[in-house]
Amino acid sequence: MANFNLKINGKNHQLDVDPATPVLWVLRDHLHLVGTKYGCGIAQCGACTIHLDGVAMRSCIIPVSAVRDQAITTIEGLSEQGDHPVQQAWLEHDVPQCGYCQAGQIMSAAALLSDNTKPSDEDIDMAMHGNICRCGTYTRIKAAIKTAAKVG
Amino acid sequence: MPSVKTSFNRRSFLKTTAIAGGGMMLNFCWFTACESSSDKDAAPPAKAWFDFNGYLKIGDNGQVTIMSPNPEGGQNVKTSMPMIVAEELDVDWKDVIVEQAPLNTELYSRQFIGGSQAIRHGWNGLRMAGATARQMLREAAAQTWQVPVVEVTTRAGVLHHQASGQSTSYGEMAAAAAKLPIPEEVQMKEVKAFNIIGSSQKNVDGKKIVTGQPLFGIDTRQEGMLIAMIVHPPAFGVKLKSVDDTAVRAMPGIQDVFTVKVLEDDFERQHFDTCTFLEVVAIVGNTTWEVMNAKKAITIEWEPFAAYTEERTPYGSEKQTFTIPAGLENSADHLARMVESAALPRQVVRKDGDPEAAFKNAAKIIERTYTAPFLAHNCMEPMNFFAHVTAEKAELIGPLQKAELTEKTLSARLGLPVEAINIQLARLGGGYGRRSYAHWVVEAALISQKMNAPVKLIYTREDDMTGGIYRPAYQATYRAAIDADNNLTGLHINAGGIPESPLYANRFPAGAVDNYLAESWIVNSNITIGSFRAPRSNFIACAEQSFLDEVAEAVGTDPIDFRLALLQRAKDKPVGENNDYDAERYAGVLELVRDQSDWGNTPANTHRGVAAYYCHNSYSAQVLEVKVEDNKPIVERVSCAIDCGIVINLDAAINLSEGAIVDGIGNALYGELTFKDGVPEKNNFHQYRMIRMSEAPKKIAIHFVQNDIDPTGLGEPAFPPVFGALANAMYQATGKRLYDQPFNLD
Numbered sequence: 001m002a003n004f005n006l007k008i009n010g011k012n013h014q015l016d017v018d019p020a021t022p023v024l025w026v027l028r029d030h031l032h033l034v035g036t037k038y039g040c041g042i043a044q045c046g047a048c049t050i051h052l053d054g055v056a057m058r059s060c061i062i063p064v065s066a067v068r069d070q071a072i073t074t075i076e077g078l079s080e081q082g083d084h085p086v087q088q089a090w091l092e093h094d095v096p097q098c099g100y101c102q103a104g105q106i107m108s109a110a111a112l113l114s115d116n117t118k119p120s121d122e123d124i125d126m127a128m129h130g131n132i133c134r135c136g137t138y139t140r141i142k143a144a145i146k147t148a149a150k151v152g
Numbered sequence: 153m154p155s156v157k158t159s160f161n162r163r164s165f166l167k168t169t170a171i172a173g174g175g176m177m178l179n180f181c182w183f184t185a186c187e188s189s190s191d192k193d194a195a196p197p198a199k200a201w202f203d204f205n206g207y208l209k210i211g212d213n214g215q216v217t218i219m220s221p222n223p224e225g226g227q228n229v230k231t232s233m234p235m236i237v238a239e240e241l242d243v244d245w246k247d248v249i250v251e252q253a254p255l256n257t258e259l260y261s262r263q264f265i266g267g268s269q270a271i272r273h274g275w276n277g278l279r280m281a282g283a284t285a286r287q288m289l290r291e292a293a294a295q296t297w298q299v300p301v302v303e304v305t306t307r308a309g310v311l312h313h314q315a316s317g318q319s320t321s322y323g324e325m326a327a328a329a330a331k332l333p334i335p336e337e338v339q340m341k342e343v344k345a346f347n348i349i350g351s352s353q354k355n356v357d358g359k360k361i362v363t364g365q366p367l368f369g370i371d372t373r374q375e376g377m378l379i380a381m382i383v384h385p386p387a388f389g390v391k392l393k394s395v396d397d398t399a400v401r402a403m404p405g406i407q408d409v410f411t412v413k414v415l416e417d418d419f420e421r422q423h424f425d426t427c428t429f430l431e432v433v434a435i436v437g438n439t440t441w442e443v444m445n446a447k448k449a450i451t452i453e454w455e456p457f458a459a460y461t462e463e464r465t466p467y468g469s470e471k472q473t474f475t476i477p478a479g480l481e482n483s484a485d486h487l488a489r490m491v492e493s494a495a496l497p498r499q500v501v502r503k504d505g506d507p508e509a510a511f512k513n514a515a516k517i518i519e520r521t522y523t524a525p526f527l528a529h530n531c532m533e534p535m536n537f538f539a540h541v542t543a544e545k546a547e548l549i550g551p552l553q554k555a556e557l558t559e560k561t562l563s564a565r566l567g568l569p570v571e572a573i574n575i576q577l578a579r580l581g582g583g584y585g586r587r588s589y590a591h592w593v594v595e596a597a598l599i600s601q602k603m604n605a606p607v608k609l610i611y612t613r614e615d616d617m618t619g620g621i622y623r624p625a626y627q628a629t630y631r632a633a634i635d636a637d638n639n640l641t642g643l644h645i646n647a648g649g650i651p652e653s654p655l656y657a658n659r660f661p662a663g664a665v666d667n668y669l670a671e672s673w674i675v676n677s678n679i680t681i682g683s684f685r686a687p688r689s690n691f692i693a694c695a696e697q698s699f700l701d702e703v704a705e706a707v708g709t710d711p712i713d714f715r716l717a718l719l720q721r722a723k724d725k726p727v728g729e730n731n732d733y734d735a736e737r738y739a740g741v742l743e744l745v746r747d748q749s750d751w752g753n754t755p756a757n758t759h760r761g762v763a764a765y766y767c768h769n770s771y772s773a774q775v776l777e778v779k780v781e782d783n784k785p786i787v788e789r790v791s792c793a794i795d796c797g798i799v800i801n802l803d804a805a806i807n808l809s810e811g812a813i814v815d816g817i818g819n820a821l822y823g824e825l826t827f828k829d830g831v832p833e834k835n836n837f838h839q840y841r842m843i844r845m846s847e848a849p850k851k852i853a854i855h856f857v858q859n860d861i862d863p864t865g866l867g868e869p870a871f872p873p874v875f876g877a878l879a880n881a882m883y884q885a886t887g888k889r890l891y892d893q894p895f896n897l898d
Contacts, residue, residue, distance in 0.1 A: 001404075018404065018441065018442070020441075021439075021441045022441065025439065025440050025441040028440070029379070029439045029440050029441070030439070032373060033364075034364070034366050034370075034371040034373075035363070035364015035365065036364070037368075037370075037532075037533070037581075038370065038440075038534070038610075039532050039533075039534075039613065039837075040613045040836050040837050041444075041612060041613055041836075042613075042836055042837070042838060044836060044837035044838050045532065045613075045837050045842075047532060074364065075362075075363065075364030076363065076364045078363075082359060082362060082363035087362040087363065090358075090361075090362045091354065091358050091359065091362060094352075094354050094355055094358060094803055094804065094807065095807075096226075096355060096357075096358065096361045096362075097226035097227070097228070097807060097808065097811050098225060098226030098531075098532065098533070098579070098580060098581050098582045098583075099226065099355075099357065099361035099367070099368075099579065099581070100368060100531075100532040100533045100581030100582060101532045101581075102361050102362060103361075103362075103364045106362060121850075124845070125845050125846035126846075128844075128845045129844050129845060129846060131845070132532065132837065132842045132844065133532075133845075134530060134531060134532045134582050134584075134815075134842065135226050135582060135811045135815070136810065136811035136812070136813070136814025136815045136818070136843070136848070137807065137810070137811060137814075138814055138843075138844075138845040138848035139810055139814070139848055139849065139850075139851075139852055140807065140810070141845065142845065142848075
């Protein structure tokens with residue numbers, strides 16, 4: 001066990017955990033931020049995507065000890081009112097079916113648009129390749145990203 | 153008024169009889185009390201709520217709370233089902249608050265999702281719930297205003313009396329109306345008067361989903377809750393021999409390690425009590441990470457089990473005996489055994505005319521064999537459930553498709569009466585049939601009972617993918633007899649699978665061919681299987697529609713014209729009896745997709761394939777347009793026609809159907825689970841390839857047939873035709889027919 005000071009969604013959190021604990025489980029079990037989802041545990045599905053200093057990362061394989069002073073953003077902290085352009089576009093296109101993967105999809109999409117305000121179809125395919133949607137909402141996700149790009 | 157046939161036939165709380173000339177007799181035996189919802193805190197600022205029936209209550213501020221009875225698994229029932237109630241209540245959708253109902257067999261019937269039946273079976277009850285409350289509001293207004301009730305009209309939550317110019321809101325009349333006796337007869341809306349049904353309304357959980365609020369079973373947390381995981385056998389064909397938990401018990405955060413007998417050997421199983429891992433090891437601890445670590449460190453010995461039989465009662469059927477063989481199975485042997493079994497004497501399921509003579513006299517015979525592997529469901533939310541079992545009762549929360557059936561199994565295993573089992577229905581992170589087979593719910597409950605504490609059981613992805621309940625492996629051989637004039641004179645289907653046959657003997661083209669023979673066989677296996685989005689149809693549709701494409705080509709006819717000619721025959725002069733489809737509606741979707749896809753005008757450098765299928769009471773036809781680059785298919789465009797009767801939530805119905813198409817393309821190209829010595833050869837997404845965004849079609853256009861027919865299934869019907877349409881398009885692109893799934897172009 002070791003003490004960590006994590007900056008999550010703009011707030012500081014002190015906790016005493018096994019340094020090897022993946023950020024995913026720190027968020028879900030210790031801080032009760034359950035928007036970040038467990039899907040595979042090996043960075044293959046994208047359900048657990050968060051931002052570390054604005055970069056999309058798979059929280060299921062990042063040990064809490066590796067975070068250091070990097071700022072963590074989760075789906076709960078992407079915007080204060082749930083009105084990030086990507087979230088708004090997701091609602092406008094009514095993207096979700098089951099909805100389980102969508103927090104991860106949104107985090108990947110938001111990171112893409114912060115780097116590339118006018119992504120091409122290929123840019124979107126590339127950035128979203130690591131996020132599986134088992135319900136098959138890909139065409140809507142792509143349309144929503146394009147809508148968010150226009151707004152953002 | 154619309155003529156509505158009742159579809160309630162089991163323990164109906166609403167019994168209906170359509171009567172000539174108008175009205176509908178209602179015979180109520182339901183409670184008027186509304187069960188409390190799981191989300192009371194979100195209640196709007198109404199000072200008082202008035203219960204009308206189990207489905208709805210009206211606030212004094214005019215807001216309406218509508219309970220959604222069935223669990224939501226991504227098919228939009230939590231939005232669509234309340235829309236039906238709101239339509240008949242005649243309320244503005246913006247004034248509706250939706251709450252998820254818990255399992256309550258007294259108030260609701262068939263709180264299932266599965267078989268694409270939620271809307272179809274819910275239709276009458278939901279409409280009557282709304283219409284009954286509307287009628288009571290009109291009665292109350294008529295009494296208050298001293299006017300005849302027939303003169304009281306409603307519009308979007310407001311009651312009007314035109315002659316006197318009086319009007320009032322539902323909220324103001326709710327207190328008086330809720331006290332009135334429940335009417336015995338109510339008028340329901342004409343289909344043409346619908347304004348909510350058929351519109352597009354946003355997913356009621358949309359905001360929660362995009363902001364990451366707790367919504368799914370895996371998000372459940374209660375004070376003092378422990379985390380549990382199980383270790384199940386690593387292979388099909390083995391059972392638990394011994395456990396060495398010494399090291400694990402000393403690991404940080406670990407509370408207990410014990411074995412759990414999921415079902416006793418003599419347990420009287422219902423259909424969804426499928427389970428071959430009868431005994432598993434449970435590890436219980438404080439946090440998920442600690443339990444995951446312990447799971448890796450535990451030492452367990454396994455041993456082969458002997459062959460056995462088990463009795464199960466398939467849903468809506470008689471008790472059957474299933475043989476579970478011993479042994480460690482291999483996929484290579486599976487293929488060989490299917491070939492062997494297809495050559496042995498088979499069960500004749502249907503025979504019309506004289507197929508032997510048709511084949512003997514044929515000028516040309518085409519014979520093709522199709523195969524498909526086992527598939528894992530791979531719901532994105534792994535199996536999980538919260539359970540808090542005490543000596544008096546069991547509280548359970550989680551994602552589950554058939555809670556009503558699971559409740560009985562839980563009651564028997566926990567030794568508690570059914571009334572003491574309370575199940576809250578969480579949103580499902582995907583179901584596709586997998587969450588009908590609730591062995592993991594029983595595991596969670598037994599672990600909680602043993603720990604005497606609230607417990608959340610979570611499967612790892614690996615537990616989930618290697619845990620069984622797969623789409624079976626199948627094989628089907630189709631033979632066509634063609635005469636000298638290029639007429640299809642005979643058709644022979646020889647289909648089976650491990651351990652279930654995919655045959656639907658009475659579906660098209662049965663009824664359209666004079667001489668027809670459909671035969672079935674099975675190969676027993678100890679690998680467990682379960683429903684997977686359009687069970688059996690998802691394979692047999694591909695075989696049938698690929699084969700018809702090949703026959704159409706052999707007789708020199710356009711593939712859509714060829715199918716339409718067969719359907720015309722089935723309509724004009726059907727062969728045999730019990731044909732399980734409406735040839736006119738079937739032809740209707742083919743004609744619609746032909747027109748909408750501009751069939752016959754294929755864009756340059758692209759290639760098209762068509763397929764159609766009927767299942768779950770609905771019809772779907774699709775045209776896929778592909779390019780092949782570097783031996784890789786690129787799906788440019790999909791046109792899809794669907795006849796599912798009345799569409800409830802249009803945009804959500806489009807979304808669901810788009811998803812079915814993407815899912816079908818993914819499974820056709822990549823879906824496969826193979827076995828080596830009983831061990832599934834894939835256990836996570838680094839091995840099990842799922843369709844990704846870049847592989848999804850660039851454009852999907854969904855077209856619904858417009859009609860006034862009561863709604864039928866939609867979760868499944870758009871899925872089966874995709875496989876065949878893709879195979880047929882790929883053939884046009886490459887000249888190579890694809891017979892074995894997953895399709896391999898190399």
